[in-house]
Amino acid sequence: MGKLARDVAVIGVGQTRFGEHWNLTFRELGIEAGFRAMEDAGISSSRIEALYTGTMSSGLFLNQEHVSAMIAEVVGLTENQIPATRIEAAGASGGLAFHQAILDVASGLHDIVVVGGAEKMSDVVSNVATEFVASGADQAWEGLFGATMPSLFALMARKHMHDHGTTKEHLAHVAVKNHVHGAKNPLAQFQREITMDMAVNAAMVADPLGMYDCAPSSDGSASLVLCDMKTAKELSDNPIRVAGTGQGSDSLSLANREEITSMRSTVAASRRAYEMAGVGPGDIKVAEVHDSYTISEIIAIEDLGFFKKGDGGFATERGETALNSTITVNPSGGLKARGHPLGATGIAQINELVIQLRGDAGDRQVKDANIGLAHNIGGTGGTAVVNILEVV
Amino acid sequence: MAVARHWRNQDQRYNLAGTHCKVCGGHFFPKTSMCPTCHRRSMGKLERFQFSGNGTISSYTIIHDGMPQYSSQVPYVIAYIDLEEGDHIIGQIVDCEPSEVEIGKGVEMVFRKLSEEGRSGTIQYGFKFRLTM
């Protein structure tokens, strides 16, 4: 229980820039990230034994399902008829695809697999995207009744403010900090800083969440190469080991939870990952957490045990989550600044950890980063995936 | 068109009909085929239960960027409501200025239009809430 049958490591990562790629198709986005990851790993596509793809909603956004076969085809993997699987868990699709690939390799079924995540959101207008994104929550009992995805997080935010004294400024600090980080990330959608004034006084989306409290809609793809540790050491000088992986679930609907200022799925997934890794929150130097909304980052850093319940907003205000402070949270810019192409997000998070743990992060490098955590949720937390990576 | 999908939820949406578990006494909305507390022990011990529609606002938000079906109602209020018989529900608060809504205020159920499938399609009706006077 709670152990992988064999050690697994990441040996290559690749990502497109996230943003509005008007001239690129879903296929082209997938190819770009996939090839970069294989190039980074220094392997040819003929070595790939299986493919996992995390995509939330190609059916709604592109009217195209069965994208596992599509990606396999475009990355040139159909020659050997390798298993190609699409994983869907709304915004956690990427993180969960990674989790599933870990289980695959650890089981011994395959030695080298590629995991991708991709989403193409810019082909639909914004109010249609609002409706599609809301399908990650409960359409029958939330969406039909007018609840958008940001509004569900706004309910969490208002309650968190009411119960713990979190403020609108605390939320703004999350956005400002993530934009500072994003400005240092050449693959981020928004490579510019914002001011507190901009964040606090932005147009409201779902009160108390304003425009800068919400991650954008994005096009993008991220990919990585995962293999067993023995193969990893043959192929790579700096494999990054999967120390722990955990997944948790909760009700699809927010209304079916007793508590909305904490996500039980995150708490459970992180407990499983910490136990497998044999580490605790205090050991984590760098974390990529799911800040689809600023309140999600505050709730996440509490649920992951970095700060005590209710202190997430205050800790952010104190600067404890900024680059090279107590714990660096979202050095990539997070979903807020890096961008949030739903299915690609979870893979981009892993890629950022790999880059940080290799010491290749340049201006945004977390000093002495030797262990990192990625946290990816779907919907309002119906699914949570936590992965812990470490330097070998 | 998704006529049947909406039709089969009518009783729940029109009447706030959920489930009462005769084992633990819990009340649940939406209706469930298995009590989330008693699990298998609840099989055959569940019955339809109509909530009163009275509750208390536990959290709320004022939506400025709404679902397409709600564009003529923006800004509109969505609340997380504690129902008086137990369980929670997400619902719209209508017939008030958004500034009147506060955590802790009481609400009662009203019957409203939820959506329509275009101008030629069916209309979906169901519960919303308003502040108790």
Add this chain to the structure above:
Amino acid sequence: MRSGIVSYGVYIPRYRIYPAEIGRVWGQDGEAMGKALGVEAKSVPAPDEDAATISVMAARRALARSSIDPKDIGAIFVGSESHPYAVKPTATIVSAAIGATPVMTGADLEFACKAGTAGFQSCLGLVNSDDEQIPIRYALAIGADTSQGAPGNALEYSASAGGVALIVGKEKVIAEVCLTMSYTTDTPDFWRREGMMYPSHAERFTGVPAYFKHVEMGARQIMDGMGTKASDYDYAVFHQPNGKFPLKISKSLGFEKEQIMAGLWTPKIGNTYSASMMMGLAGILDLAKSGDKILAVSYGSGAGSDGFHLEVTDLISEYPRSKAPLVSEAAANGIEIDYATYSKFRKKLKMEGE
């Protein structure tokens, strides 16, 4: 005991627009227009309200004031000129939303502003029928509308929204119907063709040969039938397309202002069309005492009137009126909106894709 009203419930949307605001937009002296029509404000339905939601709210309030099992309601008639569907009954929506289904009948009625009272008469007929032939214990009559006047038309100052539900039966009756008769001719004073958004009317033709003639004849045949005169009634209520017509007709029939004020609601909320006279009747029942006699006459363009002689029973003393809003309470606390918001709420704006 004769059959009659067992319980009643009213619903009035909360939004209001004032004549001055309508006049401001159309370059008319709105205030003068309001005074001439006797309308201080009119109710406006929210964007998510229609005749079905209003009917359900009124029906639930009628049930809240009674101990009747909704399954004992054997018929539901919804009278409206603004049914949300051209084909598909409002009555079935109401029946499912109050738990009356499935052993029952129902239908939607249309007779301009008197479709609700046409339903009331149908209900009386059903509950009075031989139990073995038609086993219907209670029946529900609803008048509900979200009426529209064309932008800039005089109708726009009065056409409002509201609904009244009457539970009709032979048991637990709070107001017996001693006589009901109708007066009907083919008089096209007001109409709306299929597919048209707004109704048309024949202006001053709607007065003397239409409203006044039919209401007067309707009232007189009830008084003749009952052998009563105006002074025998504690209350009278007539259809109120505006605040002035009912005052005029009641005066010509010999009624004093005191007899009709309890039932005069159009000045506060506008003309609720199919609910109009029923709203007045509800306002009277809100304060009536045992033994009170009521003359009630509705009017529907096209044209006809339904007259009723009602007598309040002893059961009114224990009738739990406070379990649902009185007309005065439902009419209070309006939220004022401007013409732009009104246009948006009433779907007068051409939207993307339309």
